[in-house]
Amino acid sequence: MTTPLRSLSRRQFLRGASGFMLALPALSSLLPSQTRAEPAHVRKPRLWWLTTNHGGAVESAFFPSVSGPTETRALFADHTITAGALRATAAADVPGHAALSPILRAPAALLSERRVAQLNVLRGIDIAFGIGHHTGGHLGNYAYNEAVGGIALELHAEPRPTIDQLLAWSPSFYGELAGVRERALVLGSRAISFGYEKPSTGTGGIQNIRGTDSSLELFHRLFTPDDALAAGRVPVVDRVLESYKRLRNGDRRLSHGDRQRLDDHMDRVSELQRKLNVAFPSACGAAPPSDDSALHARPIAEDGARYAELHNEVVATAFTCGLSRIAVLGLSDAQRFADFAGDWHSDVAHYWLEPDKQQLLARAYQQIFERVFLDMAARLDVEEEGGFSYLDNTLLVWSHESGMSTHDPVSLPIVTAGSAGGAVRTGLSIDYRRAGHLDSRFQPLSDAEPTYAGLLHNQFLAAVLQAMGMPAVELERWGHKGYGVPRVERGGVSLPFAAHYGDTGSRYFQIASDPLPFFQG
Numbered sequence: 001m002t003t004p005l006r007s008l009s010r011r012q013f014l015r016g017a018s019g020f021m022l023a024l025p026a027l028s029s030l031l032p033s034q035t036r037a038e039p040a041h042v043r044k045p046r047l048w049w050l051t052t053n054h055g056g057a058v059e060s061a062f063f064p065s066v067s068g069p070t071e072t073r074a075l076f077a078d079h080t081i082t083a084g085a086l087r088a089t090a091a092a093d094v095p096g097h098a099a100l101s102p103i104l105r106a107p108a109a110l111l112s113e114r115r116v117a118q119l120n121v122l123r124g125i126d127i128a129f130g131i132g133h134h135t136g137g138h139l140g141n142y143a144y145n146e147a148v149g150g151i152a153l154e155l156h157a158e159p160r161p162t163i164d165q166l167l168a169w170s171p172s173f174y175g176e177l178a179g180v181r182e183r184a185l186v187l188g189s190r191a192i193s194f195g196y197e198k199p200s201t202g203t204g205g206i207q208n209i210r211g212t213d214s215s216l217e218l219f220h221r222l223f224t225p226d227d228a229l230a231a232g233r234v235p236v237v238d239r240v241l242e243s244y245k246r247l248r249n250g251d252r253r254l255s256h257g258d259r260q261r262l263d264d265h266m267d268r269v270s271e272l273q274r275k276l277n278v279a280f281p282s283a284c285g286a287a288p289p290s291d292d293s294a295l296h297a298r299p300i301a302e303d304g305a306r307y308a309e310l311h312n313e314v315v316a317t318a319f320t321c322g323l324s325r326i327a328v329l330g331l332s333d334a335q336r337f338a339d340f341a342g343d344w345h346s347d348v349a350h351y352w353l354e355p356d357k358q359q360l361l362a363r364a365y366q367q368i369f370e371r372v373f374l375d376m377a378a379r380l381d382v383e384e385e386g387g388f389s390y391l392d393n394t395l396l397v398w399s400h401e402s403g404m405s406t407h408d409p410v411s412l413p414i415v416t417a418g419s420a421g422g423a424v425r426t427g428l429s430i431d432y433r434r435a436g437h438l439d440s441r442f443q444p445l446s447d448a449e450p451t452y453a454g455l456l457h458n459q460f461l462a463a464v465l466q467a468m469g470m471p472a473v474e475l476e477r478w479g480h481k482g483y484g485v486p487r488v489e490r491g492g493v494s495l496p497f498a499a500h501y502g503d504t505g506s507r508y509f510q511i512a513s514d515p516l517p518f519f520q521g
Contacts, residue, residue, distance in 0.1 A: 045420040045468050046325040046394040047167065048315065050373060051138040051192050053333050054345070055402035055413065056352035056361045057103055058449055062404075062413050063123050064100040064429045073517055076507060078437065081124075081454075083430045083518040088116050100429075103362050104415070106370040115377060117427040118391060120416040120519065124432030124454025127409035128497045129489035135330065137409070138399045139163050140461050140484045141194045141206065151487045158485050159206035160478075163465055164328050165195030169202065172470045174325070181222050181323040186211035187311045190330030202477075211330065215310040216292035222314065222323050223286045284321040289313060304336035305371035312372070316379035320390055331372070334364035349406045353448055369415070373398050377417045395420040395467060404451065405444035408495065411451045414460065423467035423520065430518045439499035453500040456512050458482030463516035472513045480504070482512025 066084030074080050091097035091105050098112075099105035100121065129151040131137050136144025139162035143155045167173040168183035177183075186193045188211045197204025212218055293310040296303040308329065315327040335344035338360045342348075351357045373396065380391040396417040403411040411433060419426050432454035434440040443450040461483035465475045480486050486504040489497045501508050515521065 043388070043393055043421040044325065045423060046319055046390075047164065047327075047420075047464070047468055048319075048376060048394060048396045049139065049164065049328045050368075050376075050396070050398045051135070051190065051328070051330045051401070052365070052368060052398070053135075053331070053401050054349040054406050055400040055408075056349050056358075056404060056406045057365055057413065058353075058358060058404050059123070059411065059451055060449060061102045061358070061362050062104070062365070063431075064104065064121055066429050066431075071518065075455075075517065079434045081430070081432050081517055083428045086116050086119060086121065086427050086429050088113070103365045104369055105366055106374050110370065110374050110378065115374065115381075115417075118377065118381070118417050118419075120424070120426055121429045122414040122416070122432070122460070122519065123411055123430065124434075124452070125412045125414055125457050125460050126453050126455070126497070127412070127457045127484075128453075128501050129409075129487045130407075130495060131409050132407050134401060135190050135192050136162065136194060137457070137484075138192055138330075138401070139194075139328065140166075142485050142487075143206075144191060144194065144208075151489055155485055155487065159194065160484060161196055161199075161202075161206060162192070162194045162328075163461055163483060164193055164326050165199065165209060166475070167465065167468055167470065168195070168326055169199040170470055170474065172474060173468055179322050180325070182318070183324065183326065184209075185218065185315060185318065185324050185327040187213075187215075187218070187315070187327065188330040188332070189213050190332060192330040193328055211328075213297075213307075214292055214294040215314050216289060216294070218311070219286075219289055219314050222318050223284075223288075284317065286317050286321065299336045299339075299341050301337050301339050301367055301371075304331075305367065305375075308368075308372040309375055312376045312379055316376065316390075319380065319394065320382075320384075329372075331368070334361070334368060336364075337367040337371070338364035340364075352404070352406050353445055369398070373415060373417070380418070391418045393421045394418040395424060395464065397464065404449065405442075408442070408444060409457070410442045410453060410495065412457065420467040423469075425519060425521055428518055432517075434500065437500075440496050442496045453496045455516070456482060456501070456508055458484045458486060458509075459512040459514070459516055462513050463520055466515070467520065476513060480512075481509055481514075486512075 064086060067087065068084060070082045070084040072080055072082050086100055088098040088100050088111055091099040094105065096107055097105050098108040100116070104121065127137055127142065130147065131142060131145050131152050132147035134145035136142065141160050141162050143159035145152045147153050164184050174180060174183060186209050191208045193209040193211065194206050195209050196202055197207055289310060291310055293307045296307040308331065311329055318324045333344040335348065340348065340360055348357045348360050352361060376396055377391055380394055381389050384390045384393060398415040400413045402409050403413065433452040434454060435452050437452065440452040441450055442453060459482050462475055465483060466472065475483050486509050488501045488503055489495050
């Protein structure tokens with residue numbers, strides 16, 4: 001009989017998790033031949049990232065219309081980019097709401113002047129090839145996609161760790177781990193986070209870092225002390241690690257391959273040992289939640305919002321207590337935020353241009369903006385120290401799988417909040433598109449709004465990494481600028497990339513590690 005989630009103790013959880021982790025991997029060469037919490041540090045940036053599937057919202061519904069003075073910058077002689085201050089206005093059709101755009105709308109108390117000044121909306125960020133269905137591309141693992149041909153298929157052989165995991169194991173981000181219970185929190189069952197088999201050295205294959213749908217499980221991992229430590233006993237993991245070390249260093253029968261497998265396994269066990277020996281933050285006063293996100297799986301807006309809010313509650317507390325500085329949340333289809341019970345992918349996302357389907361998409365994204373993204377911003381907008389809030393010292397990101405044309409990664413909508421400890425400017429609507437140029441134009445259907453290609457998603461990811469304190473030399477470990485595999489789609493699809501981006505040695509790829517204009521100053 002399955003143990004009810006509400007009654008799952010930390011001891012039971014650790015028995016299950018640690019038992020799985022501590023199990024010795026099969027080592028063929030040995031077979032018989034016959035057969036404590038640190039307080040939050042001021043101006044140390046944190047990262048929270050929200051991902052949603054598909055895209056499909058027309059640009060006029062998603063992106064703000066900038067009125068008043070704008071900043072312009074000639075990126076190249078034939079490519080000028082612009083930025084203007086975000087301004088919310090009263091929503092004419094929804095009393096009491098303030099709006100940046102029809103989708104970026106919320107109650108005025110939630111989308112206040114203060115909050116608007118903490119946001120950015122980025123337009124004109126592209127993945128320069130037809131990546132198709134994907135969840136890995138948000139954070140830089142372009143190889144994790146469901147495409148059946150072309151560059152997307154080729155990239156299955158070139159996986160990368162996602163930037164959350166790259167940061168989690170980077171000495172430039174976590175220079176000191178005292179008090180850090182979890183390097184990175186992965187929330188939801190979507191495959192959005194990927195890391196090395198041996199993360200401490202950045203070696204081995206790339207594997208999915210599985211998330212949890214249970215905010216209660218996450219709470220216990222973070223805030224409930226281990227029974228063995230509380231009783232002053234040596235945790236089992238300590239003894240097992242010592243046993244592993246004796247095996248690895250003392251048995252000459254171990255083949256080179258099995259020795260490497262054991263090293264990789266010991267690396268993960270060592271991280272478990274480190275986490276179990278972190279003292280717990282009794283001063284935080286974190287009370288166990290009375291509800292669990294895993295109990296809110298119905299395809300209705302209230303359950304979608306409650307699921308995310310419960311995760312946000314635990315993450316915000318972990319951030320303010322210094323137990324972690326990274327969290328990523330992958331939402332499944334946005335349909336639950338639109339109270340739609342059918343097949344969202346086939347019946348809505350692929351018919352994004354039909355008015356009734358566009359209305360459903362807009363409704364879902366508006367609710368995600370209000371109930372998930374702004375909810376997290378509000379939870380962190382409390383003073384940390386020196387007049388700065390936790391939100392000031394964090395970067396929140398909301399990214400979409402595609403732009404307005406479902407599965408086409410042109411002009412991906414990106415919303416951010418917070419300044420990452422002062423590394424990021426805020427309060428801006430930024431347009432990176434090379435607007436007006438025919439070789440950059442994208443109009444997927446004759447009756448669709450046209451848009452234009454702009455700057456590389458690789459450059460945006462590099463900008464986030466650098467805002468977190470990672471130097472370019474560290475993120476360029478594969479010998480190219482920016483983050484993510486550099487590729488350009490050439491022919492065969494109705495995308496503007498070949499004409500706009502040229503090839504991987506072109507000007508856009510050469511600046512992919514440069515500061516992202518306006519966003520980084």
